[in-house]
Amino acid sequence: MTEAHVNIYDRLEQLGIELPNASAPAAAYVMSAQSGNTVYLSGHIAKRDGKVWAGKLGASLDTEEGKAAARAIAIDLIATLHNHLGDLNRVTRIVKLMSLVNSTSEFTEQHLVTNGASELVAEVFGERGKHARSAFGVAQIPLGACVEIEMIAEVK
Template sequence: MSPNAPPESQPDPPLAHRPTPHAMSIEQRLQALGITLPPVAVPAASYLPFVRTGKLIFLSGHIAKKDGQVWVGQLGKTMTTAEGQQAARAIAIDLMGTLAVAAGGLDKVQRIVKVMSLVNSTPDFTEHHLVTNGCSELLAEVFGDAGRHARSAFGVAQIPLGSCVEIELIAEVA
């Protein structure tokens, strides 16, 4: 081989199996963060909490809850951006609980593909992206590179039951 030849290309390992800075399992990371995953919530209307097709799992929208109750509020009026981030983080925990059941364990998750966030907000509120970071940052912390995802964040006039934030998620599994 010539000294200027490029090294042989090796395919990247799946993101979920790449070493993380802490080299901990997903369960160990959750434990270190003090997170206990909740059971799958019973849908409040006529829909399924998740659908699996092929290697993709689509999670229905999960609304924010605080102390087991719907976290009611409107960003820009009754809630701050920091409170919205806390709500989005709480939703990420609920989403992971549902995903664990849907996938047969979080260790089977290859990648978080996309997150879509609806933020109950006033017309002049413009920090939807920062609110949604509460979810995105926790997913990246738990799943490492496999938790980094595509994302949309929208401001809406209202969310079911008056919730401040609703988030849905798409994941790829093994």
């Protein structure tokens, strides 16, 4: 079976990932919007045990904890994409991730935190998951979350 024909749900099962229910918006926006073959996913904040994963990298959280939070967000993003599309096998490319990391001014490992999401997306989607990316350190994220990530995907 070629890379393009690997069933995404089989891959999720192999990775031991069960998609959660897609999140609802917390304010005046939608979780996903499509224009042509491009799907834009709103920023998702880190959650742990169903609650906001709060904290600041470089103060109350270290890089590995941030990376785990980013991985959890990637799973939530994939769940939202599934909810929008109805079939993740329609994804032809994850185009871009944009990551905001709640961090101190001294913390400089935002790129390593964001690897938690990037690596998971590549594991799930294979070649289709290789994406462009930005990772920023910010002073605060809504609800005190440690990380927020948005995604852009191309679909058929």
